[in-house]
Amino acid sequence: MEEVKLPTFESVFSIDCVIFGFEAGELKILLIERNEEPFKDWLALPGYMVEQDESIDDAAERILYELTGLRDLHMQQFYTFGEVNRHPQGRVITVAYYALIRINGQKELRPVTQFARKAIWHPVNELPKLAFDHSEIFKTGFNKIRRRLNYQPIAFELLPEKFTLTQLQSLYEAVENKKLDKRNFRKKMLSFGFLKELDEKQKGVSYRAAKLYKFDRRKYAKIFHNDMNLG
Amino acid sequence: MEEVKLPTFESVFSIDCVIFGFEAGELKILLIERNEEPFKDWLALPGYMVEQDESIDDAAERILYELTGLRDLHMQQFYTFGEVNRHPQGRVITVAYYALIRINGQKELRPVTQFARKAIWHPVNELPKLAFDHSEIFKTGFNKIRRRLNYQPIAFELLPEKFTLTQLQSLYEAVENKKLDKRNFRKKMLSFGFLKELDEKQKGVSYRAAKLYKFDRRKYAKIFHNDMNLG
DNA sequence: AATATACTGTGTGAAAATTACACTACTAAA
DNA sequence: TTTAGTAGTGTAATTTTCACACAGTATATT
Numbered sequence: 001m002e003e004v005k006l007p008t009f010e011s012v013f014s015i016d017c018v019i020f021g022f023e024a025g026e027l028k029i030l031l032i033e034r035n036e037e038p039f040k041d042w043l044a045l046p047g048y049m050v051e052q053d054e055s056i057d058d059a060a061e062r063i064l065y066e067l068t069g070l071r072d073l074h075m076q077q078f079y080t081f082g083e084v085n086r087h088p089q090g091r092v093i094t095v096a097y098y099a100l101i102r103i104n105g106q107k108e109l110r111p112v113t114q115f116a117r118k119a120i121w122h123p124v125n126e127l128p129k130l131a132f133d134h135s136e137i138f139k140t141g142f143n144k145i146r147r148r149l150n151y152q153p154i155a156f157e158l159l160p161e162k163f164t165l166t167q168l169q170s171l172y173e174a175v176e177n178k179k180l181d182k183r184n185f186r187k188k189m190l191s192f193g194f195l196k197e198l199d200e201k202q203k204g205v206s207y208r209a210a211k212l213y214k215f216d217r218r219k220y221a222k223i224f225h226n227d228m229n230l231g
Numbered sequence: 232m233e234e235v236k237l238p239t240f241e242s243v244f245s246i247d248c249v250i251f252g253f254e255a256g257e258l259k260i261l262l263i264e265r266n267e268e269p270f271k272d273w274l275a276l277p278g279y280m281v282e283q284d285e286s287i288d289d290a291a292e293r294i295l296y297e298l299t300g301l302r303d304l305h306m307q308q309f310y311t312f313g314e315v316n317r318h319p320q321g322r323v324i325t326v327a328y329y330a331l332i333r334i335n336g337q338k339e340l341r342p343v344t345q346f347a348r349k350a351i352w353h354p355v356n357e358l359p360k361l362a363f364d365h366s367e368i369f370k371t372g373f374n375k376i377r378r379r380l381n382y383q384p385i386a387f388e389l390l391p392e393k394f395t396l397t398q399l400q401s402l403y404e405a406v407e408n409k410k411l412d413k414r415n416f417r418k419k420m421l422s423f424g425f426l427k428e429l430d431e432k433q434k435g436v437s438y439r440a441a442k443l444y445k446f447d448r449r450k451y452a453k454i455f456h457n458d459m460n461l462g
Numbered sequence: 463a464a465t466a467t468a469c470t471g472t473g474t475g476a477a478a479a480t481t482a483c484a485c486t487a488c489t490a491a492a
Numbered sequence: 493t494t495t496a497g498t499a500g501t502g503t504a505a506t507t508t509t510c511a512c513a514c515a516g517t518a519t520a521t522t
Contacts (some may be wrong), residue, residue, distance in 0.1 A: 011242060011283065011311070013324055052322055056313030080311045080326050082244070082287030093244055093326075095311050153260055166499075183501070184481065193311065207497045208488040397470080414472070415510065432518095438468040439517045 014094040015060045016047035016134065017075065018141035019068075020124075021103035027124045028103065028173045029138065032067050038088050040133035043122070044091035045138065047094065048115065061095045068119040069110040074100040074157075078144045079137075084132045098141045100157040150174050153194070156215035164202055164210035165189065181213040194220040245325040246291045246432075247278035247365065248306065249372035250299075250427045251355075252334035253389040258405045260369065263298050263347035265415045269319050270362035271354035274353070276369065278329075280347065299350040300341040306330040309375045310368075317364045329372045331388040354376065369402065380406050384425070395433055395441035396420065425451040 019030040031043045046067040050059040075097040082093040109119040124142065129135060146224050148154055155171050156163075169185045189195060196216045201209040250261040263272045275406050277298040281290040291306050294349055306328040311325040340350040355373065360366060387394075400416050420426060427447045432440040 011244060012354075013242060037318075050313070050324075053315055055315050056311065056324065077311060080287065080308060082281070082290075082326065084284055084286050093287065093324075095313065095324075129284070164499090181482075182499090183483085186500080187502095188480090205498085206490050208490085208499050210499055380471055395470090412511075413470095414512085417471080418473095419509090436469080436520050439470050439519080 010090045011093070013050040013056070013059075013061050014047055014092050015050060015056065016045045016081075016096045016137055017060060017064050018045060018078075018096060018098045018099065018138055019070070019073070020100045020158065021066070021101075021121055022044065022171055023121065025170050027171075028121040029127075030068060030070075030109075030119060030135075031122050031130070032111065032119050034115070034131060036115055036125070037118040042131040043128060044131035045134045046069040046116070046119065047134075049092075050095075052072060056095050057185075060095075064099075067111050067116045069108065069112060073099040073101050079140050081133060081135070081137060092108045096137050096141060098145060100154050102144065102158060102160055106182055132229070147177055153215065153217075153220055160170050162198060162200065162212040164212060166210060168209055168213075192220075193223060240426060242322045243323070244281040244287070244290075245278055245285065245323050246281060246288070246294050247276045247312075247325050247327045247368055248295050249309075249329045249369055250295070251277060251329065251331045251376060251389065252352055253331075253405070254334040254352065255401055256401050258402075259352040260299075260355055260358075261299060261340075261350060262353050262361070263342065263350045265346070265362060265410050266348040266442065267346055273362040275362035276327075276365045277347070277350065278365075280323075281326075291326075295330075297344045298342050298347045300339065300343060301332070304330040304332050310371050312364060312368060314364070325368075327372060329369050329376060331376065331385050333389060333391055369433070374432060377406055383453055384446065384448075393429060393431065393443040393445055394441060395443060397441060397445075424454060 017030070021028045021030065021124065030046060032046050034040055034042050034044050046064055048063040048067065051054055052211055054062065056077070057075075060077075061071075064073070064075070065071050077095055077097050080093060080095045084091065086094070103121060104153045109121075111117070111119055124138075127135070127138065130138065145154065149172065155168060155175075158171055159167055165186050166182075168189065169180055169182065172185070173180055194216050196214045196219075200212045202212060204207065204227065238274065248261070252259045257366065261277060263277050265271055265273050267277050267363050267456070277295055279294040279298065281287055285293065287308070288306075292302075292310075296302050298440060306332065308326055308328050313325045315322065317323065317325070340352075342348070342350055342416060354367075358366070358369065361369065384385070386399060386406075389402060390398055396417050397413075399420065400411055400413065403416070404411055408415065427450075428446045429443045429445055431443045433443060434440065
């Protein structure tokens with residue numbers, strides 16, 4: 001980082017977002033390329049300051065939109081980072097949020113402020129060093145969703161609306177970073193009863209097309225008041 | 232609440248603590264009686280502002296000590312509350328922490344600031360309305376430890392160092408609010424292998440004394456890298 | 463010393479869940 | 493029509509969970 005004189009400020013709150021996506025069998029997160037000091041040109045989590053008159057949940061939505069152009073995802077707070085010197089310009093306590101979304105080739109990622117030069121999807125495996133303590137924030141968030149995957153229906157937010165069981169399995173394998181047994185996985189998933197088999201098949205593959213399924217949110221809610229146990 | 236003119240302030244961070252204790256088969260939390268506006272004379276969670284030059288973890292320790300006289304407990308952050316109007320005097324975002332401790336009859340609870348008149352243990356079942364949004368904070372914290380009880384060895388922080396299996400069971404029953412089967416509970420607990428049977432028995436009971444056990448932190452760490460599954 | 467009281471400590475069988483494991487069926491492309 | 497590549501399926505062994513009841517023992521009471 002260059003030596004530049006920067007203004008300092010008193011206590012402020014900020015938000016940082018860890019947004020997961022799944023594409024080509026690979027788990028990715030959304031990063032921005034910073035266009036301002038400090039850490040100009042570095043990759044960072046989308047994050048910015050909370051305004052006086054907005055709740056932190058609202059701030060998270062706004063900030064993500066401004067830095068990446070993404071809207072209307074259900075973000076969820078997961079941890080607050082409050083070390084004294086985590087930000088070089090002053091005291092900044094940041095509340096970290098995560099969300100999981102379908103990566104949508106056509107939906108363009110376009111920051112609406114100058115603060116981010118661009119937003120990109122980056123595989124979680126080969127992450128470079130990120131600005132501030134963002135590497136740590138990412139790691140904490142990844143552990144969080146890794147655990148939540150097994151008792152909350154978050155996998156379906158990462159997949160297209162219609163998906164094959166193999167896609168679902170490969171998502172679990174990517175997050176848990178281990179191979180699962182195909183027959184056992186399918187048996188268990190279907191036994192929950194919240195997957196709806198469609199009268200449709202996968203298109204555009206050069207081999208036997210698989211059946212498509214949908215996640216049935218209503219059935220899920222009926223069956224589980226809270227948890228599913230994929231332990 | 233009375234109509235009093237109060238100063239306002241800009242953004243500040245605060246900490247609120249949800250401290251659980253277990254006594255006489257009952258789960259309790261630590262509350263203070265406020266001695267200052269707003270919510271003077273109300274019961275509240277121990278909580279106060281974070282200073283400029285302390286991390287939030289440090290602040291949590293300091294604040295708990297100042298308001299209750301308690302020290303050296305391992306608190307853990309669990310959620311951050313950031314609604315705009317949660318505090319009548321200005322914008323206050325609060326990071327909530329929990330801890331579980333042995334209630335120790337002889338250890339006196341004595342606030343070291345005038346801000347709290349006194350600190351008391353209150354059963355979690357019949358909680359009155361608390362100051363600010365503290366009822367909500369408590370509820371969130373209680374749900375958190377209810378879940379964590381099943382995959383982290385937190386129960387042992389609430390019990391005396393030497394405890395009987397029946398005491399352990401009644402703690403689980405209090406937190407989960409349901410009866411458990413004695414034989415199955417003991418079988419499963421012992422099967423983990425981290426309870427050390429002592430050559431000692433319960434004292435001062437007017438019936439057959441039960442064996443005492445200790446939680447063996449070293450064995451626990453060896454056996455579980457992370458989790459135990461009491462599902 | 464006998465008796466009442468109150469909790470401790472223990473085992474088994476049935477049911478359910480988890481695991482390991484391998485081949486045929488199908489589709490598209492060559 | 494052949495090839496390449498994934499889809500889709502069942503069973504048996506093992507492990508885990510669950511339901512369930514009574515004799516043993518320390519103390520207090522008479």
